[in-house]
Amino acid sequence: MYKFGKSMLIISCAVTLLYSQTDIPGGNVNGFWNIAGSPYLIQGDITIPLSSALSIEPGVEVQFLGNYSLRVRGHLEAVGSESDSIRFTKADSGPGWDGIRFIDAPDGSIMSYCIIEEGNASGSYPDNRGGAIYIEETNPLFTHCSIRNNTASFGGGVYAVACSPVILYTVFQGNTASNYGGAVDLLGANAVIENCTFYSNDAAAGGAISIDLGTPLIRSCNITGTLGTCGIYFQENSSANLTHCDFFGNAEYNFLSYVPAGLGDIVLQNANGDSCDIFYNIYLDPLFTDPAAGNFRLSGNSPCIDAGSPDSEMDPDGTIADIGAFSYLQTGDCFLPGDLNLDGSLDVLDVVLAVNCILQAGDCSCADLDENGNVNILDVVMMISIILI
Numbered sequence: 056m057y058k059f060g061k062s063m064l065i066i067s068c069a070v071t072l073l074y075s076q077t078d079i080p081g082g083n084v085n086g087f088w089n090i091a092g093s094p095y096l097i098q099g100d101i102t103i104p105l106s107s108a109l110s111i112e113p114g115v116e117v118q119f120l121g122n123y124s125l126r127v128r129g130h131l132e133a134v135g136s137e138s139d140s141i142r143f144t145k146a147d148s149g150p151g152w153d154g155i156r157f158i159d160a161p162d163g164s165i166m167s168y169c170i171i172e173e174g175n176a177s178g179s180y181p182d183n184r185g186g187a188i189y190i191e192e193t194n195p196l197f198t199h200c201s202i203r204n205n206t207a208s209f210g211g212g213v214y215a216v217a218c219s220p221v222i223l224y225t226v227f228q229g230n231t232a233s234n235y236g237g238a239v240d241l242l243g244a245n246a247v248i249e250n251c252t253f254y255s256n257d258a259a260a261g262g263a264i265s266i267d268l269g270t271p272l273i274r275s276c277n278i279t280g281t282l283g284t285c286g287i288y289f290q291e292n293s294s295a296n297l298t299h300c301d302f303f304g305n306a307e308y309n310f311l312s313y314v315p316a317g318l319g320d321i322v323l324q325n326a327n328g329d330s331c332d333i334f335y336n337i338y339l340d341p342l343f344t345d346p347a348a349g350n351f352r353l354s355g356n357s358p359c360i361d362a363g364s365p366d367s368e369m370d371p372d373g374t375i376a377d378i379g380a381f382s383y384l385q386t387g388d389c390f391l392p393g394d395l396n397l398d399g400s401l402d403v404l405d406v407v408l409a410v411n412c413i414l415q416a417g418d419c420s421c422a423d424l425d426e427n428g429n430v431n432i433l434d435v436v437m438m439i440s441i442i443l444i
Contacts, residue, residue, distance in 0.1 A: 151175030
């Protein structure tokens with residue numbers, strides 16, 4: 056009887072941990088949200104006050120139980136990992152939540168390896184701007200994020216005004232705006248948008264990006280499959296340093312309205328020998344691995360390989376930057392055998408990638424640990440053994 060009772064206690068504790076959750080009422084928040092308390096269920100508008108900070112660890116899920124927002128006036132540090140992202144989403148089948156809103160906060164907030172989805176910015180100004188992210192007079196950093204399936208009147212994914220945010224290695228997919236900027240709407244914002252992938256975003260003007268005032272830097276980005284009228288919409292008195300990007304399959308036009316001179320005019324060839332404009336933008340199919348399944352990694356014959364800006368950070372394999380959010384590991388440049396995701400270490404995610412690569416008959420040369428010219432289950436066993444040592 057004692058053993059039975061002890062077993063039931065263990066099972067009960069395990070179930071409690073498995074189904075743990077934390078209710079967050081409306082009001083101020085700070086401190087540390089960890090995986091043990093996930094999911095965090097948001098029951099009203101919450102705010103990180105000035106001089107306060109909220110840190111969120113990998114694997115945490117934040118679910119909004121209505122059209123509520125997270126307002127950042129202090130410091131937000133939401134840093135996930137490639138194998139364990141942080142997810143911000145709605146909790147039910149309703150219209151969505153009201154996004155993360157950075158307003159007049161000190162610089163230094165960061166969101167890395169985060170999924171921000173199903174936001175719905177509605178109502179009157181400014182609440183109808185920025186379905187996933189709203190930024191005003193502060194300069195946060197976003198890197199290796201996925202901003203998808205959000206909606207707003209302006210800036211379905213991101214709306215930025217009077218600020219200079221930095222957005223790197225981020226995928227924008229399926230975002231919608233009824234007016235400007237399906238993925239991103241910039242108003243007087245000198246943003247840096249680099250090595251990002253835009254796919255199947257929609258708006259009346261600028262399905263991917265709308266620019267009004269300001270001179271953002273947009274380079275080494277993939278802008279593909281945009282719906283609406285055009286990929287990028289330039290409003291009056293706007294400009295952009297738009298270089299080394301790839302535009303393909305975008306609605307009726309790649310660019311509209313006050314388009315900078317020379318943009319889109321094919322007059323040169325880039326270092327790969329592909330036709331480009333004077334800003335080294337190309338207009339070719341990026342040859343994603345499987346965009347319908349959300350896999351925007353480049354296939355081995357993609358024209359985006361080594362076609363990014365030489366001023367962008369070099370790829371982990373030591374070659375010139377590729378265009379888009381994901382770099383392509385070039386055959387023979389495997390510096391750490393088994394490190395398929397090029398993060399500098401061998402871990403469980405590399406094992407998963409190796410198995411998927413074998414099943415899909417992809418280029419798995421970096422996983423050939425026994426160096427016999429073939430990648431198979433024996434290499435996977437060796438990877439696991441190395442990780443466990």
